[in-house]
Amino acid sequence: MHLILFIVFAGLCLAGAINLLLQSHPMMSALSLIVVMISLAVIYLLLGAEFLAAAQVIVYAGAILVLFAFVVMLLNAGREERTLGSRVAQNVGFPAVTAILAVIATVILHSHGLGVARLSDGITSIDELGAVLFTKLLLPFEVTSVLILIAILGAVALASHSGSKTEERTGEE
């Protein structure tokens, strides 16, 4: 059961990621990213991270990707024009990616201490998570809330300020 679920959702995840790269319309890429996020939520559940699976669906698939889809539609982004990219990307980027992937895969496949995952491993309950989060890691948690507040203010300031600026410029012209 675990093996079947892993293979199905890992396959969906990789298919979604590859489709994200192949699609030329940003909306199609956003929808493929949703497939990746939801499959990852199931994979988190297989690893016993129940809370993270829920957070993945709510935060990533529910909030961030809706924001992406909203911006794609707001800016009316059409198909992208394919160019070959910069020479640096071709000559340095792709060999570097291949090398990094090869190194990581070799290290993972040759490591012996790694265990296995079973369905009977049980799940990390939200009680355990909350106990650590609100006692030992309370300060980082509060700092994160300040960060979110700053991000909201920054997003509003950036989006509205630039709008008034362009209006001024078009007015001058």
Add this chain to the structure above:
Amino acid sequence: MNSLLTQEVPLSWYLLLSAILFSLGVVGFLIKRNLITVFMSIELMLNGVNLSFVTFAHQWHAVKGQIFVFFVMMVAAAEAAVGLAIIIAVFRARTTLAVDRIDRMKL
């Protein structure tokens, strides 16, 4: 039923999946020519890293690994909000989303 519950998957497969997702994110960052899709590739990389955090949290029964993923999600949400606001600002100033044409810092 018992055999189904004891069926096991090596954790190295999960780590491999996470490495492949990260690499696909890097490749997307390099080949995509639309600002929004480049940003989506960054989200893909973050998700690849999150998966390896969850895998190691499972390996060592460490709750803190999962909490770190929670923080990464929060920072990714903040990053998406600010990043998309910047993309809207860039689009208003340049009326294009193609990264090849956005090559000057000045307006």
